[in-house]
Amino acid sequence: MNSPNETISQTSPELISALSDEEGRLSTMEKRLAEVVLADVTYATNASITEIAARAGVSPPTVTRFCRRLGCSSFSDFKVQLARSAYVGLRYLKPESVTSTPAEVAEDIVTKAQNALFQMHRALDLTAVERAVALISEAQMVHAFGSGGNSAMIANELQNRLFRLGIRISASNDHGMHLMIAAAAEPGTVVFGSSFTGRNHELVRCFGLLRERGIPTIAITQTGTPVAEAADVVIPVDLPEGRNIFRATSTRFAFLAVVDIIANLVAYADKPRSARILRGIKEQLIRHRDGDDRQLLGD
Structure with a gap:
């Protein structure tokens, strides 16, 4: 002692x-x-x-x-x-008393995910989504910024969804790289940022630099936060998380759904291009992996 x-x-x-x-x-x-x-x-x-x-x-x-x-x-x-x-x-x-059997945990996780999707859908700013889709569809280059576990995943998922639609996109999860990309961005670039808390001050700094240089920015984040104030287009996701410290955040399901909505609308914005690229990807997967067209597209 x-x-x-x-x-x-x-x-x-x-x-x-x-x-x-x-x-x-x-x-x-x-x-x-x-x-x-x-x-x-x-x-x-x-x-x-x-x-x-x-x-x-x-x-x-x-x-x-x-x-x-x-x-x-x-x-x-x-x-x-x-x-x-x-x-x-x-x-x-002193964590709150939580369920712990497999059945209880499974129900808790799935219910919270369903609630997150429902609440996000009910409050979704469709005008902001449309603005984001227009910027991405017309961009010569899209950069997706996200750091930390969840936001890094969202940035990577946006890249995963959009490259197969013919969008030139690069995802980065490093603060230093974000700043350098922001400093080097040319006209025709759009920068997307994910921040679950809206308090990623490095992302705020990058968005400020991009605004000074006339590069449009899109953010999925909480309303009224520094990141939201720094972005040109904000798709707000404001969800309660509860006090269970052991359960992974259900808000990430809402963020993923927003990404899917954006990607789907980008695909519809240029259906011929999207279909052509998706067909080319599928042909390669059939030839070298699947053997037929019954499998998933290739995730």
């Missing part, structure tokens, strides 16, 4: 983790204090030092020493950091 004078945590995002004492670094008395705080964070952020000491059965000076052990300069500083970190850590420290 660490010495009583050794600091455990120095930044607010780590405070909840330090209080949970997963490494067994707190003394018995400190554990009692930590349990009191975690049992009711709202109470702890509003209570006086005397009230917390009484609830834990310790003296006020012990509370002060405890706060300093956690990297806080004072009891007041502890309460400020606790209020900040509670929003970051509590749902991960």
